[in-house]
Amino acid sequence: MNYSRRAFRSIISLNLSFGVLLAIAVPIVFASGNARDKMEAEELAAKHVASIGTEEARKNISSITIAGTTKAVFKGRGTGETSGLVVLASQGRKNLIGMKFPTPDYPHERMGYDGDDFSVAFVVPGQRSELGEFMKTNDKTFKTGILGGALSSSWELLRYDEERGKLSSCKTTDINDVEVYRCRYKPDSGSDLKIEMFFDAATFRHVRTEYSRVISARQGTSIDNSARQQEERYQLVEEFGDFAEESGLTLPHTYTIKYEKQTGEGTRIYTWTMNLQQFQFNNEIDPKEFKVDSY
Numbered sequence: 001m002n003y004s005r006r007a008f009r010s011i012i013s014l015n016l017s018f019g020v021l022l023a024i025a026v027p028i029v030f031a032s033g034n035a036r037d038k039m040e041a042e043e044l045a046a047k048h049v050a051s052i053g054t055e056e057a058r059k060n061i062s063s064i065t066i067a068g069t070t071k072a073v074f075k076g077r078g079t080g081e082t083s084g085l086v087v088l089a090s091q092g093r094k095n096l097i098g099m100k101f102p103t104p105d106y107p108h109e110r111m112g113y114d115g116d117d118f119s120v121a122f123v124v125p126g127q128r129s130e131l132g133e134f135m136k137t138n139d140k141t142f143k144t145g146i147l148g149g150a151l152s153s154s155w156e157l158l159r160y161d162e163e164r165g166k167l168s169s170c171k172t173t174d175i176n177d178v179e180v181y182r183c184r185y186k187p188d189s190g191s192d193l194k195i196e197m198f199f200d201a202a203t204f205r206h207v208r209t210e211y212s213r214v215i216s217a218r219q220g221t222s223i224d225n226s227a228r229q230q231e232e233r234y235q236l237v238e239e240f241g242d243f244a245e246e247s248g249l250t251l252p253h254t255y256t257i258k259y260e261k262q263t264g265e266g267t268r269i270y271t272w273t274m275n276l277q278q279f280q281f282n283n284e285i286d287p288k289e290f291k292v293d294s295y
Contacts, residue, residue, distance in 0.1 A: 041167035045160040047204040057248035063091035068276040076268030090152040114290035211236040233262040246279040
């Protein structure tokens with residue numbers, strides 16, 4: 001589907017009404033039991049990139065813009081759910097994720113990397129969401145092109161280079177009875193997060209990334225106070241599914257982000273489930289769009 005420049009900018013700004021759209025849902029067929037127990041990271045990365053599309057098809061894509069619907073569900077201190085629109089946009093190393101909701105206390109999620117700086121918009125004046133705060137603290141996941149996987153032109157494995165980040169320890173395991181390769185990933189600049197990526201052992205499609213961090217309990221000012229201190233656990237999980245072809249590339253059409261936070265105040269779980277329905281390629285995107293503070 002083609003859009004005028006004005007309409008395209010409206011999509012990026014999340015102001016376009018999508019109406020009723022049909023989500024593409026193509027089931028994945030998995031084969032199990034035939035994968036090698038271990039695989040060298042370079043070989044796995046090459047097979048994964050080939051699973052996205054041919055070298056010619058990949059080189060022909062300079063930018064990606066994806067629109068769809070999203071549902072947010074919150075559990076813990078304050079529960080609820082809301083549905084809205086989502087836009088993912090990327091050009092080269094630049095990347096944007098934006099969601100818009102019809103609720104005054106949670107109107108949107110907006111985060112972007114313009115090639116130099118990472119920015120996260122406030123959901124209300126002076127306050128970011130829990131997801132926004134996590135991403136602001138762990139901005140390397142965006143800057144290094146990890147978050148969003150193959151849905152972004154900035155996807156790190158499209159240009160896999162151990163000088164920027166390294167896959168290691170790629171071994172087979174099961175997720176929901178599906179055989180996958182589980183690999184550790186470490187950005188070259190280091191990160192406080194433990195990052196693991198998962199690839200379907202039959203197709204080499206990237207189906208999951210897990211980010212986790214544990215902060216040890218702090219020592220209190222007294223023995224009693226120290227006993228009340230608890231460690232804090234943070235985990236963000238991305239899941240990708242319903243792969244189908246778009247302009248020669250095989251890309252996921254469902255994308256889920258689940259963020260879980262465990263502190264002394266209890267456990268909070270936030271889930272965003274996205275159905276991606278409209279894909280555009282090679283549109284020129286205004287660089288200002290990737291700096292969400294300007295919205």
